[in-house]
Amino acid sequence: MEAQPTMNCFATLLLLSAFVYTASAVTHYSIPEEMEVGSVVANLAADLGIDVQTLGKRKIRLDILANKKYLDVNKDTGDLFILERIDREYLCISKTVCYLKMEVILENPVRIFNIELEILDINDNAPHFRRDTINLDISESTAAGERFSLSNAVDPDIGSNSIKGYHLSDSANFDIEIQTGRDGSKFADLILKKSLDREEQAIHNLILTAVDGGVPARSGTASIIVRVLDTNDNAPQFDKDSYTINLTENAPIGSLVVKLNASDKDEGTNSDLLYSYSLYTSEKTQQTFSLNPNNGEIRVKELINYEDFRIYDMEIIATDKGANSLTGKCKVKILITDMNDNHPEISIRSVTSPVKEDVAVNTVIAVVSVSDKDSGENGQVDIHISADLPFALKESSDNYYELLVSEPLDREKLPEYDITITVTDRGNPPLSDNETITLELLDVNDNVPQFPQTFYTIPVMENNAPGASLSSITAVDPDLHENQYLVYFIIEKEIANTSMSMLFSINPENGNLYALKTFDYEIEKDFLFHIEARDSGVPPLSSNVTVHIIIMDQNDNTPLIVSPWRAQGSEVKETIPRSTDKGTLIAKVIAIDSDSVHNSRITYQFLQNTDATLFSLDQYNGEIRTMRMFSYRDSRDQRLVVIAKDNGEPALSATVTIKLSTVETALKTYTEVPLEYDIFSDLNLYLVIGLGSVSFLLLITILVTIVLKCQKAKPSKAAPPSRNSVISERNSTIADSTLVSNDAYWYSLFLAETRKGKLVVRQPVPKGARYIVSSIPRSTGLTETSDSAASTLQASTTTSSSST
CATH class of the missing domain: 2.60.40.60 (Cadherins)
Known part of the structure; x- marks a missing residue:
């Protein structure tokens, strides 16, 4: 159904008003507010006598005048239903009767029906006060029956749902009276039933409750705080009516005798007090004692002597600062008690300071005299010094004492002593006096120097x-x-x-x-x-x-290769048969390093190896062995460069070049000298023999060193070794080792390696000599027993001594 604009509708109605039948009657409905959306108010078609079947053709619509659309008509059933929630308090503010006027408009033919919908109030709002807290200031002098206006509560509901009455919480001093205004509104007045006393209760907390007449009833509350204002209706009161004070004579001027305390139950200026002497207090008393007008303190104003005046009487008045001031009084009696008021006196004479720290025990340091003007026990005195001091007091005559050294003194422990001499009488309470003597000690040389370590x-x-x-x-x-x-x-x-x-x-x-x-x-x-x-x-x-x-030790010595021996800068040449078996020892590189054990650890490596598959080098003992047998493809000449490197930081090294030549035949046997060689295949046996040799040589070196240190060495010419001694040495197998001593003599160990045995010759070299190590090169041409068969170790010195 197509909707028509409202303005066009009203224009059509005006033009056709002569031809339209207008009902003069007004249909009235009443509904409560807050009905749910969709609720049916009435069947409008039945009430207006309109056929429900024609509603759609006649285009029925509902217009609400001067308000938003809260209702609508169901075109199928003709029911008038709630389209939007209706709040009476929002729709009709401050109105007791709330109407919603509407027009029902039909077309074909045009008819207009007036409908009046009354919105009935429900109790959906609770009373509330415009202020949650009401503060009232009431003087305690206010008479009973006084009224105080209170802020009334409001309730947007009307009729019986509006405010019905007020209630006040229980109070012995207050009540309320409900008043009704011309418009029917109700408010409450606070009535003072009983006079207030601020000293009993300074603040009254009341709760005012407003209740409406709905079912169920709703209520709202407000807090009433009544502050009671003070009036000067209480006189000051002292803690006690009379005070008796015992005061010793010679009390210090300004010392407190007593602090009087008066209180006033009022507040503010009504409780501020001033203290003063009354007319009954004598001038002598007022001259001797002062009274603080603000806090009531009585203090000593002049020196008090028991012999002059023994009792002081006074009357004190406390006055408040209220408009009509009130006063309170008390009496004070001060009793003067006698005391031991003369202090003993001490005099120090003939002080000896400074003294040497080695002063003798019982030496007199000072003479002390004491006195006291009192009599009896008050005039008897006792004298003493601290017990932890190395001094003592000895009475020499009446009231005279000698200060003595009682223990040995030590300036290094305490260079100065403060000796406090105290004298005390036997009065009650006792009085005392003291004097301090400063004794300085002079140093004597009584301490040997001390090193922190031994x-x-x-x-x-x-x-x-x-x-x-x-x-x-x-x-x-x-x-x-x-x-x-x-x-x-x-x-x-x-x-x-x-x-x-x-x-x-x-x-x-x-x-x-x-x-x-x-x-x-x-x-x-x-x-x-x-x-x-x-x-x-x-x-x-x-x-x-x-x-x-x-x-x-520093790593400052380069390793020295002593085997195989070679001339400076030359290569070592060796000849071996091509039929050499796998694992055969070809050569052994031995290097020595005169640094410490850590820096002298030697390791061996190949710098150059003609065929890496043919030879192996043990990095710890320098043994070069064949890794396989020679083949026809292998070169007849093999060149090996070995580096000996120490363990220093940075490491130092030396190199040796070994040139190996292979021949087809085995080496000619050396027969002219009957040498016997032991062929060892067991490596453990080599190690045992080597360790034994090293130990033996080390022991010999230590013994020689001890002998040389104990007696001055005599130069002697060493006899050249005979051939027989050399040959005999060749019959024993000694493991590879080198021993060099840094003491008075250098010892050099000569190793001459043969293919199956080792020859060892040791010769002493004088101090300062340089040493040359020579060895017998391996050769197939060694056939005679000559001097060349023996290894030699030569030493040349800077002196005129001959070579050995």
């Missing part, structure tokens, strides 16, 4: 710069001045005809220790000497400490 171990890296600081070795002396000034010395000690003062130097003032030369770990391992600290006292005292200098 033994110093100082590590020094070799190759140090001459003059380098090694450490600071200082002692302490608790004495003073010249007795404390220390001088440091190195106690002379010769090592190998060398004085310690040539090796080390110490600063005599601060104990800084310096090295005077560069040390070499391979020559000198450590030094042991003493340092003395001597004070400047008379006589001087001293002490010493042991210093152990340990030379630390």
Whole structure:
């Protein structure tokens, strides 16, 4: 059904008004507010006498005048139903009767029906006060029956649903009276039933409740706070009506005698009090004692003497500051008690200070006299000093005492004593006096210098710069001045005809220790000497400490390859048969390093290997062995370059070049000298023999070193070794080892390797000599027993001694 605009509708109605029948009757309906949306009000078609079947053709519609559309007509059934919730309080503000006027319009033919819908009120709103809290200030002097207007409550509902009455919470002082206005509204007045007393209750909290007449009834509350205003209706009162105070004579001026306390139950200025003497208080009393007008404190104003005046009477008035001031009174009696008011006196004479710390026990330090002007027990005195001091008091005559030294004194423990002498009489309470004597002790040289340690171990890296600081070795002396000034010395000690003062130097003032030369770990391992600290006292005292200098090794020595021997810069040539079996020992590289154990650990590696599949090198013992048998493809000449590297940081190394030549035939047997060779296939046997040899040589070296240190070595010419001795040595198999001593003599170990045996020759070399190691090269042409068959070790010295 197509809707027509409202303006066009009204225009059509005006033009056709002469031809339209208009009903003069008004249809009236009544509904309560807040009906649910969709609720049916009435069957409009039946009430208006309209056929329901024609509603759709006649285009029925509903217009609500001057309001939003709250209702509508069901065109199928003709029912008038709620389209939107209706709130009477919103629709008809401040109206007791609420109507909603509507027009029902039909077309074909046009008819208009007037409908009046009355909206009935329901109790959907609770009363509420415009202010939740009502504050009232009421003076406690207000008479009973006084009225106080209260803020009324409002309820948007009407009729019986509006406010019906008020209720007040229980109160002994207040009640309410309900008033009705011209418009029927109700409000309450607060009535004072009973006079108020602020001192009993300063604030009254009341609850005012407004109740409407709906079913069920609704209510709202407001809080009434009544503050009671004070009036000056209470006089000040003291804690007690009379006070009796005991006061000793000679009480200090300004000391508190008593603090009077008066209170007033009123508040504000009505409770502010002022204290004053009454006319019954004598002038003498007012001159002797002062009264604070604000807090009631009575204090001593003049010196009080028991012998002059013993009792003081006074009357005190407390007055409030109210408009009509009120007063309160009390009496005070002050009793003066006698006391021990004369202090004992002490006088110190003949003080001896300062004294030396080694002063003898029982020496008199001072003479003390005491006195007291009192009599009886008040005039008897006792004298004492602190018990923890090394002094004592000895009575010499009446009221005279001697101050003595009772224990040995030590300035280093306590350089100064404050001796407090206290004298106390026997009065009640006792009085006392004290004097302090300051006794200063003079130092004597009674303490030897003390080193913090009894033994110093100082590590020094070799190759140090001459003059380098090694450490600071200082002692302490608790004495003073010249007795404390220390001088440091190195106690002379010769090592190998060398004085310690040539090796080390110490600063005599601060104990800084310096090295005077560069040390070499391979020559000198450590030094042991003493340092003395001597004070400047008379006589001087001293002490010493042991210093152990340990030379630390640096990796400053390059490994020296001693086997296989070679001329400087030359290659080592070896000849081996091509029929050599797999695992055969071809050569053994031996290097020595004169550094410490850590820096002298040698490892071996190939720098160059003609055929990496043919030879292997043991990195720890330097043995070069065949990894397989030679084949016809292998070159006849093999060149091996081996590097020996130590374990230092950074590592140092040396290299040797071994040139191997292979031949088809085996080496010619050396027959002219009947040598017997032991062929060892067991590696463990080699190791056992090698360890035994090294141990034996080490023991011999230590014994020789001890002998050389104990007695001066005599130069002697070593006899050349005979062939027989060399040959006999060849009959014993000694493991590869090298022993080099850094003591008075260098020992060099010569190894001459043959294919199946080893020849060892050891010769001493004088100190300072350079050594040359030579070995017998392996050769197939060795057929005769000649001097060339024996290895030689030559030593040439800078002196005129002959070569051995």
